[in-house]
Amino acid sequence: MSDDAITLDHATKRYADFTLDVTMRVPKDRITALVGVNGSGKTTTFRIILGLAEPDTGSGTLLGADVTRLPNAVKRRVGSALAEASFDAVFTGGDIIKQQAVFYPAFDATLCRGLLERFGLPTDRPMGDFSTGMAAKFRTIVAMAHRPEVLILDEPTAGLDVVARGELLDLLRAYMETPGHSILISSHNAKDIESLCDDFYLIDRGRIRLHETIDRLRDDYATLILTDAQAASLDRSHILANVRMHGAVHALTDERRYYEENMPGVQIARGDIDGLIAVMTMAGESEHAPTAQKIDEATRERSLS
Secondary structure, three states, X not given: OOOEEEEEEEEEEEOOOOEEEEEEEXXXXXXXXXXXXOOOOHHHHHHHHOXXXXXOEEEXXXXXXXXXXXXXXXXXXXXXXXXXXXXXXXXXHHHHHHHHHXXXXXXXXXXXXXXXHHOOOOOOOEHHHOOHHHHHHHHHHHHHOOOOOEEEEEOOOOOOOHHHHHHHHHHHHHHOOOOOOEEEEEOOOHHHHHHHOOEEEEEEOOEEEEEXXXXXXXXXXXXXXXXXXXXXXXXXXXXXXXXXXXXXXXXXXXXXXXXXXXXXXXXXXXOOHHHHHHHHHHOOHHHHHHHHHHHHHHHHHOOOO
C-alpha cells in the first residue's frame, strides 16, 4: 500500500493563456503546503486532485484511486474546503449540517456543532450573512466533521484575526495526531505555513519551481542582498534565482553558510516563505528553467522518506 495520500505525475491542464503541469506528492502523516501568488495554479491543482477538473494529460491519485475516476467510497474519506466554493447563501448552518449528514455517513453532527460554537459561528443564520472569515472557518469545520483521512484546504485562515487563526491552526494540529492523516493546504500567510507544515511546494506560472522541507528552509536558505559590485563578483554555484528589487540584487541560495563564510559583510536575510516567493516569482522566465532543473535534481536526492 502506498505511503502517499496524494500524487500527481505531470498532471496538465491547458487554457487559452495558461498551462498547468504539476508533479507532486503528499505523504501520509504530513502537512504539505502549496504556495504561490494568485493565478499561479493552486486552485486548479486542488480541483484536479478532487476530481473536479480532469487533467488533459498525466495522472494523479487520491488515497490510491485515479483522480479521474474517484469512487464515492474514496470521496467520503476526504474533506475539502476550497476558497472559491460556497454554500447556498440562504442555507443556515443547521441546514448544512443536515445536508452533510446525508452525504457523509460518518458525519459527526455533535462534533460539528461543538466546533462551530467554539469558534463563535451561529447555526441559525443564513450563509449569506457570514463574513469572509466566518465562511472560511465554517468550511474548514464542516470539512473536518466527517473525520476524513485527508484534508485539502484552500486559504482556510483567510479573513481571520490572529486569535482565530491560531485556534484554527491548533485544530489542524490536533487532527494530525491521528496516524495516517494528511493535509494539503494553501495560504497567503507565510507564518501559518512555516509554523504548521512539514514541507511545501512553490508553484509559479503553472509549474512547480521548488519542493523543500520547512526545516531546511529555516536552516539552509537565505536571500543575499547585494550591491551591483557584489553581484558582479558573486559565486553563483549555489544561487537558485536572483532579481533586482528595492534598489539591490536579491539572490536566493540554499547554502546560506557557504556565503556567510565566503562573503563576509554581505547582507543576508534568513530563509522564509515570503522572501522565497518574492525572488522566485519575480525572477524572469529565462532564469526559471535552469533553476527548476537544479532544484528538481536536489529534491530527488533528498526525497522525503
